[in-house]
Amino acid sequence: MELPKSFREALAKKIPLLFxxxxxxxxxxxxxxxxxxxxxxxLSSPALILELHNDYxxxxxxxxSTNSWGANSHKLQKHNLQDETRxxxxxxxxxxxxxxGDRGFVAGSVGPLGVRIEPWGPTSFExxxxxxxxxxxxxxxxxxxxxSLETFGDISELHQAILAAKEVAPELPILAEITVxxxxxxxxxxxxxxxxxxxxxxxxxxxxxxxxxxxxPLLTLVQRMLPEVSIPFIVQPNAGLxxxxxxxxxxxxxxxxxxxxxxxxxxxxxxxxGGCCGTSPEHIRAMSQSFRHQxxxxxAEEAGYNHRIEVLSHDDAKHxxxxxxxxPVPFAEKSQWxxxxxxxxxxxxxxxxxxxxxxxTKILExxxxxKEAGVDAVNIPDGPRASxxxxxxxxAVMIEQKAGIETVLHYTCRDRNLLGMQSDMLxxxxxxxxxxxxxxxxxxxxxxxxxxxxxxDIDAIxxxxxxxxxxxxxxxxxxxxxxxxxxxxGVGVNPVHADFEYEMKRFAYKVEAGAEWAITQPVFDLKxxxxxxxxxxxxxxxxxxxxxxxxxxSFRNAxxxxxxxxxxxxxxxxxxxxxxxxxxxxxxxVGVEIARGMVASLGKDVQGFQxxxxxxxxxxxxxxxxxxxx
Numbered sequence: 291m292e293l294p295k296s297f298r299e300a301l302a303k304k305i306p307l308l309f310x311x312x313x314x315x316x317x318x319x320x321x322x323x324x325x326x327x328x329x330x331x332x333l334s335s336p337a338l339i340l341e342l343h344n345d346y347x348x349x350x351x352x353x354x355s356t357n358s359w360g361a362n363s364h365k366l367q368k369h370n371l372q373d374e375t376r377x378x379x380x381x382x383x384x385x386x387x388x389x390x391g392d393r394g395f396v397a398g399s400v401g402p403l404g405v406r407i408e409p410w411g412p413t414s415f416e417x418x419x420x421x422x423x424x425x426x427x428x429x430x431x432x433x434x435x436x437x438s439l440e441t442f443g444d445i446s447e448l449h450q451a452i453l454a455a456k457e458v459a460p461e462l463p464i465l466a467e468i469t470v471x472x473x474x475x476x477x478x479x480x481x482x483x484x485x486x487x488x489x490x491x492x493x494x495x496x497x498x499x500x501x502x503x504x505x506x507p508l509l510t511l512v513q514r515m516l517p518e519v520s521i522p523f524i525v526q527p528n529a530g531l532x533x534x535x536x537x538x539x540x541x542x543x544x545x546x547x548x549x550x551x552x553x554x555x556x557x558x559x560x561x562x563x564g565g566c567c568g569t570s571p572e573h574i575r576a577m578s579q580s581f582r583h584q585x586x587x588x589x590a591e592e593a594g595y596n597h598r599i600e601v602l603s604h605d606d607a608k609h610x611x612x613x614x615x616x617x618p619v620p621f622a623e624k625s626q627w628x629x630x631x632x633x634x635x636x637x638x639x640x641x642x643x644x645x646x647x648x649x650x651t652k653i654l655e656x657x658x659x660x661k662e663a664g665v666d667a668v669n670i671p672d673g674p675r676a677s678x679x680x681x682x683x684x685x686a687v688m689i690e691q692k693a694g695i696e697t698v699l700h701y702t703c704r705d706r707n708l709l710g711m712q713s714d715m716l717x718x719x720x721x722x723x724x725x726x727x728x729x730x731x732x733x734x735x736x737x738x739x740x741x742x743x744x745x746x747d748i749d750a751i752x753x754x755x756x757x758x759x760x761x762x763x764x765x766x767x768x769x770x771x772x773x774x775x776x777x778x779x780g781v782g783v784n785p786v787h788a789d790f791e792y793e794m795k796r797f798a799y800k801v802e803a804g805a806e807w808a809i810t811q812p813v814f815d816l817k818x819x820x821x822x823x824x825x826x827x828x829x830x831x832x833x834x835x836x837x838x839x840x841x842x843x844s845f846r847n848a849x850x851x852x853x854x855x856x857x858x859x860x861x862x863x864x865x866x867x868x869x870x871x872x873x874x875x876x877x878x879x880v881g882v883e884i885a886r887g888m889v890a891s892l893g894k895d896v897q898g899f900q901x902x903x904x905x906x907x908x909x910x911x912x913x914x915x916x917x918x919x920x
Contacts (some may be wrong), residue, residue, distance in 0.1 A: 303820035309564025310346035342440025343389030350578030359401035383432020398429035422454035443477035498524030505551035529568030607752035616763030619776035625724035637898035657693035758804030785822035812840035834897035842881035
C-alpha cells in the first residue's frame with residue numbers, strides 16, 4: 291500500500307500503521323552492554339543502528355522510531371555526554387530516515403528524563419520542559435515526521451514534554467504514550483482512564499500505552515476505554531512479562547502470539563500498533579500479516595463487496611454442499627463416541643501425545659489401560675505445539691487395531707494443502723477411523739522447527755465445510771465419491787479467548803459449517819466456561835460440549851500454562867493453590883484435586899470430559915475421571 295506523503299495526512303485519513311519493535315533489548319542482543327549508553331551508538335556505531343532500523347523496515351514496519359528514547363541531557367550526563375544532546379538526537383533521526391526513506395515515517399522517540407520532577411523531586415517543571423525542548427530540537431533538525439513521547443509513568447512529566455513539543459515543533463504530530471500495570475494504573479497510581487482524558491485535553495494527536503506489560507492486559511484496557519476516547523489510539527506492548535531463565539532475561543511471547551493480539555487491537559479500533567521491550571523484527575514481521583489482513587478487509591468494504599479471506603470460509607457454511615444421491619450416515623451410527631453423545635450419555639477421553647520416535651509401545655500400553663478403565667476414547671493430537679511426532683493418523687490406527695479403543699483424531703490445517711486434507715479424510719474413513727477433531731493448528735514458529743512452512747490453505751471452518759461435503763458424498767470439486775464418509779465431526783473452542791465475541795463468531799461459523807460436537811481448550815475458570823455455555827444457549831448455537839481438563843503437575847507447570855500456552859488462562863486462586871505445596875508429589879495431588887473438583891462442579895452441564903495425561907501419566911487422568919458418573 292502506498293502511504294501518504296506526510297504522517298499528518300495519514301492521520302487525517304485514519305490509515306492504520308505498523309510501528310517497529312524494541313530498540314534497547316535488540317541493541318543489547320546485538321552486543322551493546324547494559325552499562326553503555328545505547329543512544330551514543332548513533333555516533334559511535336551508526337552502522338549497527340542502521341542495521342536494526344533496516345531489519346524492522348524489511349519486516350514490514352511503516353514507522354521507525356529513532357534511537358533516542360534516553361537521549362536527554364539528564365540521562366546523557368551519566369555518561370558525560372550531555373553536551374552531545376542535540377547531535378545525538380539529530381543523528382538518530384538521520385539514521386532512521388536513511389533506513390525508511392520515503393516508504394514510511396520517522397517517529398522521534400522521547401522518553402522520561404530519569405529524574406524526579408516537582409512535586410516528587412527537585413527538578414522544576416520549567417527545567418523539565420527545557421530538557422525536553424533541547425532533545426526535540428535535535429530530532430526536528432534531523433527531520434522526524436512526528437514526535438513519540440513514550441513510556442511515561444508520571445503524568446505531570448508527560449505534560450511538560452507535550453508543552454515542549456508544542457513550543458519547539460508545533461507542526462509535528464504528537465503521540466503521547468503512558469505505561470501502566472496489569473491493573474490499569476500508572477506507576478504512581480494514576481488510573482489510565484483519567485490519564486488518557488488529561489492527555490486528550492492537552493491537545494495531542496494520538497494517545498496510547500506502551501511497555502511494562504504484555505498485549506493481553508492492554509487489550510482488556512483498550513476494549514474498555516476506547517469507546518470514550520475521541521482521538522486515535524496507539525498500543526505498543528512488551529512481548530509479555532520478562533522471565534529469568536539461566537541468568538538471562540527473556541520475553542516469552544512468540545511472534546504469532548503478538549500477531550494474534552495485533553489483530554484484536556485493530557478490531558478494537560486501535561489505529562497504530564507496534565512493540566516495546568522484547569519485540570524483535572520477527573515479531574514485527576508476524577504482526578505485519580495482521581495489518582495486511584485488516585487492510586484487505588477495509589479495501590473490500592470500501593469497494594462494496596464482502597472480501598473472502600479464506601477458501602471455504604464461513605460464507606460456505608451458509609450454502610449447502612451440492613446434492614448427492616447418497617444418504618448421509620446418521621450421527622448416532624458413525625461411532626460409539628457419536629452414539630453415546632446422541633443418547634445424551636457422558637463421554638470420557640484422555641489425550642495422549644503420539645511418540646516422538648518410531649516405537650509406539652508406551653502409547654499402546656497406556657491406551658489398553660484406558661480401555662480397561664472404561665474410558666471411551668483416546669485423543670491423539672496432531673503435531674501439538676508445532677512439534678514433529680509420529681503421524682497422528684497412523685498412531686490412531688495402531689491404537690484402534692491393537693488396543694481396541696476408539697480414538698478422537700486431531701487434524702490440523704497447518705501441514706497440508708486442500709488436496710492432501712481431502713486425501714487424508716478419505717483414507718481415515720477407509721481405514722476405519724471415525725472421530726475427528728478439526729483444528730487450524732499451531733503455527734510452525736511456535737515449535738522446534740520455526741523455519742518449517744505452514745500451509746494453512748484453509749482454517750478449521752473451511753475444513754469442517756470440506757468434511758461435511760465428504761459426509762454428504764461429494765468432494766471439493768462437487769464430484770460424487772460413491773459411498774459417503776461417516777466422520778463424526780468435532781471442533782475446538784476457547785471459552786476464555788481474549789476476544790470472546792470474535793471466538794463466539796468463529797464458533798457459530800463452525801457449527802453452521804457442520805460441527806457436531808466440540809472440545810474446549812483446557813479450562814481452569816469455571817465462571818468463564820459457564821458464561822460460554824449460557825452464551826451458546828442464548829444464541830441457539832449449542833452443540834454437545836466436551837470440557838477440556840488439565841491436571842496441573844506443579845506451580846511451574848501452572849506458570850507455563852498461564853503465560854506461554856495461547857488460549858489458557860488460570861485464575862489467581864488456582865495459581866496460589868499450586869504455589870503452596872512443598873514437594874513435587876504434593877503439588878501433583880493438589881493439581882489432581884483441582885481437576886477433580888472441576889469435573890464434579892460441571893456434573894452434567896457438559897456432555898463429557900477430555901482429560902490430558904501430563905507427561906503420559908495416565909494414572910493421573912484416570913484419577914481425575916474416577917468421579918465421573920457414566
